[in-house]
Amino acid sequence: MSEEVGYLSAARYGKDLVRVCRVTREGNTHHVVEYTARVLLEGDIETSYTKADNSVVVATDTVKNTVYILSKTSPHVHNPPAFALHIALHFTTTYPHISKCFVDLISHKWSRIQVGGKAHGWAFERDGEEKGVIEACADKSSGKTTGYVKVGLKDLLVLKTTGSSFTNFHRDQYTTLQEVDDRLFSTSVDLKYDVALPPSVPLTIENIGKINQHVDFQNVFQKTRKATLEVFATDESASVQATMYKTAQRVLRESPSIKSVTYAYPNKHYM
Numbered sequence: 678m679s680e681e682v683g684y685l686s687a688a689r690y691g692k693d694l695v696r697v698c699r700v701t702r703e704g705n706t707h708h709v710v711e712y713t714a715r716v717l718l719e720g721d722i723e724t725s726y727t728k729a730d731n732s733v734v735v736a737t738d739t740v741k742n743t744v745y746i747l748s749k750t751s752p753h754v755h756n757p758p759a760f761a762l763h764i765a766l767h768f769t770t771t772y773p774h775i776s777k778c779f780v781d782l783i784s785h786k787w788s789r790i791q792v793g794g795k796a797h798g799w800a801f802e803r804d805g806e807e808k809g810v811i812e813a814c815a816d817k818s819s820g821k822t823t824g825y826v827k828v829g830l831k832d833l834l835v836l837k838t839t840g841s842s843f844t845n846f847h848r849d850q851y852t853t854l855q856e857v858d859d860r861l862f863s864t865s866v867d868l869k870y871d872v873a874l875p876p877s878v879p880l881t882i883e884n885i886g887k888i889n890q891h892v893d894f895q896n897v898f899q900k901t902r903k904a905t906l907e908v909f910a911t912d913e914s915a916s917v918q919a920t921m922y923k924t925a926q927r928v929l930r931e932s933p934s935i936k937s938v939t940y941a942y943p944n945k946h947y948m
């Protein structure tokens with residue numbers, strides 16, 4: 678064998694693009710969720726890289742199967758942040774040598790079809806490109822389990838046809854842009870916020886329901902989405918930057934369980 682050079686400084690592995698669809702039937706009212714999941718693991722796995730020791734490897738195929746099984750058995754499957762947390766805690770509690778688990782979920786949109794003004798019980802439509810995005814992490818590397826949950830959305834396309842200007846910006850020899858006091862404003866909303874998990878509730882699978890009672894993941898998400906759209910619509914926008922900041926201010930004011938929020942508003946230009 679050739680002489681070793683360097684060393685393994687960090688390692689993380691897992692499975693991406695795990696697709697699941699779960700239906701729950703309550704009489705004639707059915708509930709559906711569809712996710713694309715990525716699950717990454719860290720822990721005492723160095724020897725799988727340095728000594729070709731596969732005994733420490735939870736196979737990525739097993740990771741995929743586990744996501745399928747939890748989609749069937751988890752009481753949290755219809756609540757994306759709680760479900761992501763369940764997956765993360767499953768891996769750190771099941772395998773002594775797995776110390777961290779990172780879960781990313783993309784939640785695909787299924788909205789009830791309206792028939793005669795009423796939401797149908799079991800027929801759904803994909804109404805738009807918007808997707809929910811969720812990140813959860815469980816980390817027992819310090820001895821005590823800690824973690825985080827981040828929630829947001831992406832690909833929500835919005836447009837307003839007035840109520841937006843862009844003037845008084847810096848001008849120099851490189852500037853050609855004209856000032857405008859009335860323009861179209863369009864962007865693809867990308868937002869993510871960090872949820873403050875209740876410090877008094879230990880992070881365990883059994884406590885996920887209790888954690889949800891404290892932070893009300895679904896309600897906070899709906900409030901944040903609504904605030905984002907309403908500020909976009911009603912703000913007399915001086916710039917994309919100023920509108921984003923106002924939006925973030927309202928979101929933080931309305932939801933004390935949000936620690937921080939990040940927006941990306943790529944300017945979709947219309948002439």
Ligand SMILES: O=c1[nH]c(=O)c2[nH]c(=O)[nH]c2[nH]1
Nearest residue numbers: 842843854915916917918944
């Ligand atoms: O709201 C805006 N912010 C900018 O920073 C910018 N730059 C630009 O060319 N147009 C705009 N619009």
